[in-house]
Amino acid sequence: MTPPPAPAVARTVRPPGPLVIEIEGVTKLYKMGSETIHALLGVALKIHRNEYLAIMGPSGSGKSTLMNMLGCLDTPTAGRYEFNGKHVAAMSDDELAEIRNKEIGFVFQTFNLLPRSTALANVELPLIYAGYAAHERRARAIEALENVGLGNRMHHKPNELSGGQRQRVAIARALVNRPSIILADEPTGNLDSRTGVEIMELFEQLYDQGNTMIVVTHEEDIARHARRIVRLRDGLIESDRPAGD
Amino acid sequence: MQRILYEISESFRIAFAQIRANKMRSVLTALGVIIGIVAVTLMGTAINGIDRGFQNSLAMLGDDVLYVQKWPWGPVEDWWNYQNRPIIRPEQADRLNQIIEDTPGSLLEVAAPVAGRGASVKAGANQINGVTVFGTTGNYARMMSADFKDGRLFNDAEAAGGRQVCVLGFDVAEALFPAVSPLDQTVLIRGQPFTVIGVLAKQGSFLGLFSFDSQVIMPLNAYRKYFGLSTNSAQLRVKVRDKNRMDEAKEELIGAMRRVRGQLPGERDNFSINQQQAFREQLEPVKSGIALAGLFITGLSLFVGAIGIMNITFVSVKERTKEIGTRKALGARRRTILLQFLIEAVSICLIGGAVGLSLTFGLCLLLQATMPSLPVVFSFNLVIVSMIVAVATGIVSGFAPAWGASRLDPVVALRYE
Ligand SMILES: Nc1ncnc2c1ncn2[C@@H]1O[C@H](COP(=O)(O)OP(=O)(O)O)[C@@H](O)[C@H]1O
Ligand SMILES: [Mg+2]
Numbered sequence: 001m002t003p004p005p006a007p008a009v010a011r012t013v014r015p016p017g018p019l020v021i022e023i024e025g026v027t028k029l030y031k032m033g034s035e036t037i038h039a040l041l042g043v044a045l046k047i048h049r050n051e052y053l054a055i056m057g058p059s060g061s062g063k064s065t066l067m068n069m070l071g072c073l074d075t076p077t078a079g080r081y082e083f084n085g086k087h088v089a090a091m092s093d094d095e096l097a098e099i100r101n102k103e104i105g106f107v108f109q110t111f112n113l114l115p116r117s118t119a120l121a122n123v124e125l126p127l128i129y130a131g132y133a134a135h136e137r138r139a140r141a142i143e144a145l146e147n148v149g150l151g152n153r154m155h156h157k158p159n160e161l162s163g164g165q166r167q168r169v170a171i172a173r174a175l176v177n178r179p180s181i182i183l184a185d186e187p188t189g190n191l192d193s194r195t196g197v198e199i200m201e202l203f204e205q206l207y208d209q210g211n212t213m214i215v216v217t218h219e220e221d222i223a224r225h226a227r228r229i230v231r232l233r234d235g236l237i238e239s240d241r242p243a244g245d
Numbered sequence: 246m247q248r249i250l251y252e253i254s255e256s257f258r259i260a261f262a263q264i265r266a267n268k269m270r271s272v273l274t275a276l277g278v279i280i281g282i283v284a285v286t287l288m289g290t291a292i293n294g295i296d297r298g299f300q301n302s303l304a305m306l307g308d309d310v311l312y313v314q315k316w317p318w319g320p321v322e323d324w325w326n327y328q329n330r331p332i333i334r335p336e337q338a339d340r341l342n343q344i345i346e347d348t349p350g351s352l353l354e355v356a357a358p359v360a361g362r363g364a365s366v367k368a369g370a371n372q373i374n375g376v377t378v379f380g381t382t383g384n385y386a387r388m389m390s391a392d393f394k395d396g397r398l399f400n401d402a403e404a405a406g407g408r409q410v411c412v413l414g415f416d417v418a419e420a421l422f423p424a425v426s427p428l429d430q431t432v433l434i435r436g437q438p439f440t441v442i443g444v445l446a447k448q449g450s451f452l453g454l455f456s457f458d459s460q461v462i463m464p465l466n467a468y469r470k471y472f473g474l475s476t477n478s479a480q481l482r483v484k485v486r487d488k489n490r491m492d493e494a495k496e497e498l499i500g501a502m503r504r505v506r507g508q509l510p511g512e513r514d515n516f517s518i519n520q521q522q523a524f525r526e527q528l529e530p531v532k533s534g535i536a537l538a539g540l541f542i543t544g545l546s547l548f549v550g551a552i553g554i555m556n557i558t559f560v561s562v563k564e565r566t567k568e569i570g571t572r573k574a575l576g577a578r579r580r581t582i583l584l585q586f587l588i589e590a591v592s593i594c595l596i597g598g599a600v601g602l603s604l605t606f607g608l609c610l611l612l613q614a615t616m617p618s619l620p621v622v623f624s625f626n627l628v629i630v631s632m633i634v635a636v637a638t639g640i641v642s643g644f645a646p647a648w649g650a651s652r653l654d655p656v657v658a659l660r661y662e
Contacts, residue, residue, distance in 0.1 A: 068656050071574070073573070073574055073655045073656050073659070074654075074655075074656045093578070093579055094578050094579070094580075097573065097576050097577065097578040097579075098576065098578075100573070100574055100575065100576050101575065101576020102576070106574045106575070108571075108574075108659075112567065112568075112570075112571040112574075112659075114568060114571070116262055116263075116266055117262075125572070125575055126575045126576055128251050128252065128255050129248075129252070129572075129575060129576040129577055129578075129581065130248075130576065131247050131248030131251060132251075133247070133251075134251075173575070177576075
């Protein structure tokens with residue numbers, strides 16, 4: 001891949017692949033004592049492979065709730081969710097764990113690395129849960145770390161790494177099992193703007209390598225990197241259109 | 246299958262990293278388990294020791310010998326019924342042997358009378374007090390449970406002739422003849438010279454009550470001469486041919502003894518037949534009672550240790566709630582999380598168990614060296630059992646917190662700060 005001269009224009013747009021995610025009428029209620037909070041109010045969304053999607057909206061609009069739903073961490077109060085054509089509601093706990101392990105790569109705002117494990121051990125973790133043998137885990141974790149530019153920091157622990165490097169480790173960890181989609185919730189929220197830009201450049205590169213990306217953010221600058229922007233407000237989809245429109 | 250092995254090895258890695266990261270807390274928690282394991286295993290060695298002493302003591306009675314006595318072994322309520330029984334006389338052994346001989350296919354082999362008294366025994370300047378002196382016949386050799394260290398028992402001819410010969414118990418021989426072989430030496434009993442013709446091997450004490458090594462055996466006729474038999478009840482020991490048919494043999498012996506003692510039909514037996522089995526039945530509940538009470542009391546300290554483990558595992562789960570959420574997001578199943586925290590609890594218990602067991606082993610060596618009379622026996626079984634106990638403690642005490650961790654909602658866990 002050759003880097004594009006100006007990131008905002010001349011970006012690759014890969015043709016959409018098969019349908020990965022389909023939700024319809026998804027509602028999520030939280031009961032807080034006598035009060036009921038409607039985090040999501042009947043959301044419908046289709047996401048295909050090869051998409052680069054940004055979910056935007058003000059704080060409290062339901063972005064993280066939707067994200068957890070898409071990532072099979074949470075189940076909707078009502079509505080239908082199909083992942084790769086399978087009903088998520090019908091899945092057992094173990095099947096959900098399996099999907100999170102093999103099909104979804106999470107990137108968190110707070111990195112969520114295991115503090116006492118090296119970068120390499122952190123990246124190996126999903127491979128342990130997937131049942132790979134030690135030598136294979138190691139080889140794939142090294143490859144993933146090199147891919148995010150951390151080949152020389154493999155044996156460092158999180159507290160020996162900068163914020164940007166920590167997030168790169170987390171991204172390597174999300175990628176290492178070659179998931180169908182990458183889900184990133186405010187991935188630059190805890191980073192300074194310069195490092196944030198670097199991470200978004202890395203996302204661009206990952207997209208070009210063939211990954212399907214979903215990024216949650218409330219910053220327009222970050223959302224601009226995506227090819228499609230879904231805007232949420234008060235638990236409803238306000239708009240859903242290609243970026244730049 | 247592969248996968249669960251990786252998860253287990255990963256769990257052990259995490260557990261040890263966790264223990265290393267929280268050294269002080271792990272040491273304190275393990276201390277509770279160590280104390281518990283030391284208490285339980287020390288009690289175990291004591292129970293082992295008591296049991297071994299018990300078995301040894303019973304073996305001294307012989308498992309193929311019936312004892313004809315005035316009193317039964319074990320407590321009686323209507324003691325007056327026994328008090329008035331005519332005493333057992335040594336001559337009754339001869340009558341009994343006659344009947345045994347005349348009975349074709351008898352289950353009994355031979356009977357020997359045994360009478361005993363306390364006395365002191367002297368040899369030169371050495372004297373030993375509180376020795377039990379037994380008088381018996383040559384037949385006694387056929388039912389003795391003790392081995393001879395040296396020499397032999399007197400034979401029938403020597404016994405009948407009332408020869409002044411004797412056999413010394415191990416301790417008596419040691420005390421009187423520390424430097425020379427006792428054989429053919431002379432000892433003084435009641436002022437009378439007896440020639441030593443045998444020395445018994447060491448037997449130990451009977452249930453810690455009296456020593457079988459502090460005895461002297463002499464021919465009954467000599468005993469009669471110097472100790473008398475008129476007021477004192479003797480006992481008859483009867484060897485049985487087949488120890489698998491003890492009950493039938495006992496029935497036969499009862500019939501024979503009734504004839505010997507001229508009892509009328511319908512009359513109650515005026516003697517008791519005792520045997521090792523009866524003793525065992527008397528003592529077995531006492532022994533298991535002691536064992537149960539001891540294990541219960543020491544088990545309480547292990548229980549306290551287990552509560553410590555449970556507590557620390559709850560703390561560990563709480564501290565790492567966010568980590569649990571992350572692991573679940575990365576594909577950890579409930580089982581994985583459950584295993585992780587169970588193995589953490591078990592690891593501390595295993596370390597505590599190993600340290601505790603080593604301490605117990607050291608303490609046992611120390612006790613055996615300083616107080617050899619204490620019944621402590623350290624066995625390989627004890628190692629296995631206490632390691633199983635340690636693992637079980639870890640599983641039982643770690644289960645509730647680990648189960649809670651495994652059921653955590655991933656979203657709730659991820660949000661936890
Ligand atoms: N576990 C929860 N319990 C109660 N209310 C919640 C919970 N999670 C989210 N909410 C509420 O749901 C709404 C949407 O939250 P969230 O999806 O986190 O918004 P965003 O990520 O867009 O800031 C908010 O009003 C929030 O307070
Ligand atoms: Mg959010």
